[in-house]
Amino acid sequence: MVSFAAEPIFSVGSFKFTNTLLDTFIIDAIIVSICFYISKNIKLIPGKLQNGVEYITETLYNLTESVAAERTAKIFPYFMSFFLFILLINWSGLIPGVGTIGFFHVADGKKELIPLVRAASSDLNMTLGLALVSLVATHLMSISTVGIKNYLSRYFSLNPIFLYVGILEIIGEITKVISLSFRLFGNIFAGEVVLSTVSSIYAFLFPLPFMLLEVIVGLVQALVFSMLTMAFMAVLTTPHHAPEEVRHK
Amino acid sequence: MEIIKNFGIEPVLLIAQIVNFLIILFILKKFLYKPVLDTLKKRENLIKEGLKQAENSKLEFEKALEEEKKILKKAQDQARKIVDDAKIQSILVAKKIEEKSRIQSEKIFDEGRKQMGEEVKLAEKKLMASVNKLSIDILKKSLKETFSDKEEAKLIDRAIKEIVK
Numbered sequence: 001m002v003s004f005a006a007e008p009i010f011s012v013g014s015f016k017f018t019n020t021l022l023d024t025f026i027i028d029a030i031i032v033s034i035c036f037y038i039s040k041n042i043k044l045i046p047g048k049l050q051n052g053v054e055y056i057t058e059t060l061y062n063l064t065e066s067v068a069a070e071r072t073a074k075i076f077p078y079f080m081s082f083f084l085f086i087l088l089i090n091w092s093g094l095i096p097g098v099g100t101i102g103f104f105h106v107a108d109g110k111k112e113l114i115p116l117v118r119a120a121s122s123d124l125n126m127t128l129g130l131a132l133v134s135l136v137a138t139h140l141m142s143i144s145t146v147g148i149k150n151y152l153s154r155y156f157s158l159n160p161i162f163l164y165v166g167i168l169e170i171i172g173e174i175t176k177v178i179s180l181s182f183r184l185f186g187n188i189f190a191g192e193v194v195l196s197t198v199s200s201i202y203a204f205l206f207p208l209p210f211m212l213l214e215v216i217v218g219l220v221q222a223l224v225f226s227m228l229t230m231a232f233m234a235v236l237t238t239p240h241h242a243p244e245e246v247r248h249k
Numbered sequence: 250m251e252i253i254k255n256f257g258i259e260p261v262l263l264i265a266q267i268v269n270f271l272i273i274l275f276i277l278k279k280f281l282y283k284p285v286l287d288t289l290k291k292r293e294n295l296i297k298e299g300l301k302q303a304e305n306s307k308l309e310f311e312k313a314l315e316e317e318k319k320i321l322k323k324a325q326d327q328a329r330k331i332v333d334d335a336k337i338q339s340i341l342v343a344k345k346i347e348e349k350s351r352i353q354s355e356k357i358f359d360e361g362r363k364q365m366g367e368e369v370k371l372a373e374k375k376l377m378a379s380v381n382k383l384s385i386d387i388l389k390k391s392l393k394e395t396f397s398d399k400e401e402a403k404l405i406d407r408a409i410k411e412i413v414k
Contacts, residue, residue, distance in 0.1 A: 003257070004255060004256050004257050005255075005256065005257020006257055006262070014261075015261055015263075016262070021262065021265065021266075024266065024269055025269075028269065028273055030270075031273055031276070031277065032273075032276055032329045033269075035276050035277060035280035035281045035283070036280060038280070038281055038285065039280040039281065039284045041287070042284045042288050043288075044288065044291065044292055044295070046288075050285075053281070053285060054285055054288070056290060057281075057282065057285045057286065057289070061286065076282070077274065077277065077278045077282055078274070080277070080282065081270075081273065081274045081278070084277070085270065085273055100317065119280075120266075123257065123262075123266075124257060124258055125257065125258055125259060125263045125265075125266050126266045126411075128258065128263060129263050129267040129270060130265035130266070130270060132263075132267060133267055133270055133274075137287065154264045197362060204367070213345060217374040
């Protein structure tokens with residue numbers, strides 16, 4: 001049975017190096033390699049890899065532009081980074097060997113398999129971390145775009161009704177973190193559990209439809225996380241109108 | 250707290266994941282999005298410029314065609330004018346030549362007539378001299394039997410003088 005918490009594979013002092021952290025580093029290495037390769041070999045007439053990267057970048061940029069308009073340049077890096085990083089991490093769990101190759105650990109008289117690498121998005125530390133980055137970046141961007149006064153007017157008002165709405169907004173911001181992190185974690189973790197269960201029933205061909213489903217789930221979840229972040233950023237970087245202004249309009 | 254522990258949330262790992270993502274975000278922004286978007290922009294500008302240049306060349310080509318037509322028309326007009334001028338000129342030259350040849354032929358004719366007159370005069374002179382000589386000879390032969398040599402010489406001199414007169 002897959003545990004909620006990521007399993008440590010070794011420790012450096014009190015720091016436990018987990019299998020999800022190893023997966024994160026592997027994906028980091030892939031992303032960094034592609035980045036450096038592209039930046040060193042970028043040409044006006046693109047090769048196959050550059051063409052692919054350009055296609056993805058342009059598609060996501062146009063998607064951001066359709067939502068964020070003139071704030072695209074600020075929002076796009078977050079949107080694409082969240083999408084790429086989460087997508088690769090989600091799909092990394094489907095690579096044969098990830099989640100299955102490991103070592104046995106005896107705990108409470110039970111022999112347990114500790115996978116060497118495990119999809120990082122099945123670790124709440126990672127999804128919560130990403131959700132926090134998303135939230136903090138959204139609010140910092142909001143302050144830098146609309147100004148601190150306008151930013152605070154969204155949450156605090158002398159009008160009791162708007163103050164109440166503001167409090168609800170603050171609660172909404174907290175729930176955003178919970179929903180973003182738990183949605184991603186839940187979907188990918190559930191996928192892992194399904195795959196390990198199905199594989200334990202019959203390991204040949206039988207898990208294939210579920211793996212295909214997980215490919216789609218991985219893509220959809222990456223898109224959901226990144227598009228929600230983009231939408232939150234677009235909403236919070238739009239100046240908030242004070243009640244008087246709204247009434248005049 | 251129990252829930253947090255059950256889900257395996259550890260502040261160190263959480264911070265590690267946040268820092269990791271921020272680094273990846275920075276690298277992606279600096280080494281992927283910037284060069285790729287710059288290249289896309291550059292290519293877009295190049296394509297725009299190329300299309301604009303193609304449009305300009307098309308316009309210039311049409312302009313050149315128009316110019317060519319104008320030049321051709323001008324050249325044709327000029328050629329026609331030159332041919333017409335040449336025709337007029339040739340007629341004038343022909344007339345001039347004709348006039349000149351007429352004057353020259355008249356001159357040659359006059360010169361010939363003049364020369365012929367002189368030659369006739371010379372022939373007349375020569376004939377006269379021959380006739381004189383012949384007359385003298387005839388006279389000499391006919392007088393030889395009638396007059397003495399002295400009278401004969403006298404008569405001849407007188408005859409010569411008369412003839413010369």
